[in-house]
Amino acid sequence: MNMNTRHVKELSDQVIAELARSAGIDVPGDRLKDLAALMRDFLAGAARLEQVDVADYEPLPAPRS
Amino acid sequence: MTAPKMESEAPLSFYSIRAIQHLYRSRQASPVEVVGSCLARIRSYDQWINAWITVLEDDAMDLARRHEADLMASSDRPSLHGIPIGVKDNIDTGGIRTTAGSPIRANHIPKVDARVVENLKAKGAIVLGKTNLLEFAYGVVHPTFGQCNNPWDLTRTAGGSSSGSAAAVAAGFSLGCLGTDTGGSIRIPASYCGVIGLKPTYDRVSRHGVFPLAWSLDHVGPIARTADDASILLEAMQEPTKESRPPLVSPTGVSALRIGVLREQLGDDIELDVQLAFERAVGAIREAGAAVREISIPSVIHSDEALMAILLPEATSTHERWLRSRANEYATMTRSQLELGALVLATDYLRAQRFRARLRADLSRAFRDFDLLMSPTVAWGAPKEDPAIADSSGTIEMRRSAPYNLTGLPAVTVPMALGEGSVPLGIQFVGPWMSDQWLLSIASQYESICGLIDQHPPDSILSEAGAP
Numbered sequence: 139m140n141m142n143t144r145h146v147k148e149l150s151d152q153v154i155a156e157l158a159r160s161a162g163i164d165v166p167g168d169r170l171k172d173l174a175a176l177m178r179d180f181l182a183g184a185a186r187l188e189q190v191d192v193a194d195y196e197p198l199p200a201p202r203s
Numbered sequence: 204m205t206a207p208k209m210e211s212e213a214p215l216s217f218y219s220i221r222a223i224q225h226l227y228r229s230r231q232a233s234p235v236e237v238v239g240s241c242l243a244r245i246r247s248y249d250q251w252i253n254a255w256i257t258v259l260e261d262d263a264m265d266l267a268r269r270h271e272a273d274l275m276a277s278s279d280r281p282s283l284h285g286i287p288i289g290v291k292d293n294i295d296t297g298g299i300r301t302t303a304g305s306p307i308r309a310n311h312i313p314k315v316d317a318r319v320v321e322n323l324k325a326k327g328a329i330v331l332g333k334t335n336l337l338e339f340a341y342g343v344v345h346p347t348f349g350q351c352n353n354p355w356d357l358t359r360t361a362g363g364s365s366s367g368s369a370a371a372v373a374a375g376f377s378l379g380c381l382g383t384d385t386g387g388s389i390r391i392p393a394s395y396c397g398v399i400g401l402k403p404t405y406d407r408v409s410r411h412g413v414f415p416l417a418w419s420l421d422h423v424g425p426i427a428r429t430a431d432d433a434s435i436l437l438e439a440m441q442e443p444t445k446e447s448r449p450p451l452v453s454p455t456g457v458s459a460l461r462i463g464v465l466r467e468q469l470g471d472d473i474e475l476d477v478q479l480a481f482e483r484a485v486g487a488i489r490e491a492g493a494a495v496r497e498i499s500i501p502s503v504i505h506s507d508e509a510l511m512a513i514l515l516p517e518a519t520s521t522h523e524r525w526l527r528s529r530a531n532e533y534a535t536m537t538r539s540q541l542e543l544g545a546l547v548l549a550t551d552y553l554r555a556q557r558f559r560a561r562l563r564a565d566l567s568r569a570f571r572d573f574d575l576l577m578s579p580t581v582a583w584g585a586p587k588e589d590p591a592i593a594d595s596s597g598t599i600e601m602r603r604s605a606p607y608n609l610t611g612l613p614a615v616t617v618p619m620a621l622g623e624g625s626v627p628l629g630i631q632f633v634g635p636w637m638s639d640q641w642l643l644s645i646a647s648q649y650e651s652i653c654g655l656i657d658q659h660p661p662d663s664i665l666s667e668a669g670a671p
Binding site for chain 1: 563
């Protein structure tokens with residue numbers, strides 16, 4: 139999958155603020171830039187994880203033997 | 204009673220649990236002397252280290268006196284009778300403030316002990332106090348509690364999040380401590396402070412009464428001065444039903460071991476002193492007769508991303524209510540990480556959960572050909588400050604420890620060498636599911652091979668810090 143399909147780079151600070159508000163969290167303007175940077179890093183990582191083939195595995199809710 | 208002269212002139216608080224057990228049985232030392240020795244060092248030196256949030260001086264001495272009277276009546280006592288320990292301050296202690304390193308819990312006094320504390324007390328352990336940690340064990344120091352400094356170099360961090368527990372053992376404040384580990388929070392500070400830290404097999408030690416960071420990644424385990432001491436502590440703290448299960452073919456000596464070194468964990472993120480120390484360690488282990496071979500498990504490199512996709516939303520799920528009502532009370536970066544967790548898609552979380560099933564299968568296959576896996580514990584020695592979990596350096600810091608939080612496999616860090624700036628570096632051994640005690644016996648043999656057992660920071664570091 140192409141990383142751009144996640145629109146990581148295009149995601150604006152404002153959109154991230156809206157997403158946070160939709161989750162019930164109000165992010166003050168002076169902290170928004172930092173949160174947005176963290177969010178972009180996270181999404182880039184999530185896009186890398188999409189490259190791994192996990193189709194044959196069921197979600198493991200917690201480690202077990 | 205007078206303490207005997209042992210192999211060193213170190214204070215009693217630097218003796219191993221095993222040695223103290225022997226001295227109690229032979230009545231050459233008493234709990235009052237040992238607890239007194241720990242408390243004296245805390246009084247003298249903790250102002251420079253900041254390992255403790257709460258010290259239970261009167262309670263610990265009262266209990267030590269009672270334990271001493273019991274010992275005089277009979278030396279046949281439980282394994283930890285009269286052994287002073289520290290408890291990380293996110294683990295409940297009945298009637299004693301348990302802050303989790305955050306002002307949000309500053310006045311929280313649990314009614315009862317966490318199960319793990321209950322188990323240790325039932326074996327006779329004396330709780331000296333509650334140790335410092337990163338806020339909610341989530342990678343950031345809250346200024347109210349301050350950084351726990353490294354006893355080997357006071358200008359550096361002791362590591363996180365079980366910073367106070369590792370520093371307390373290294374500085375001779377306590378014979379052992381409890382820590383918690385969600386991405387490396389026992390092993391990273393233990394590595395930085397030159398002590399043993401075991402992340403047991405998932406669920407082997409009860410999490411009941413431990414403030415959760417991420418329930419499917421959280422582990423509770425011992426920090427100690429020797430692998431043998433960690434084994435004694437684990438035996439006492441685990442649930443009675445959790446028996447050790449050595450590997451199917453379990454060599455008892457290092458010479459018969461087949462050890463795998465994951466190529467993916469030898470990246471260029473490792474600093475030179477760690478790289479050289481690890482090469483020397485591999486050489487010493489080979490010289491002892493073990494077969495050490497590189498292997499590749501490509502999925503391991505994606506552990507970084509999977510950890511974040513699970514850790515972030517699980518942590519936020521715990522804090523959701525406070526995040527809406529008391530957000531200003533968190534340290535800024537803790538708050539940002541919690542906010543970030545609210546933005547993670549359920550599909551990303553579930554993909555990461557599927558990934559951990561794959562990683563577990565990949566590692567299980569590796570254990571058909573190898574008895575254990577080995578790597579540096581962290582890519583570097585103790586830095587000046589703890590990197591935040593969501594920062595790139597925080598990700599690198601957890602890179603070699605987090606795969607085993609995802610899979611639940613037991614992993615132990617053992618002091619490997621002193622690196623740049625004379626601060627300790629750790630080596631990590633990982634074993635199959637429930638092989639914890641066997642793993643610790645191998646760690647104990649490694650200590651003998653490498654001769655770093657029982658090293659502790661020179662008091663001159665602390666004396667100089669206190670000099671006018």
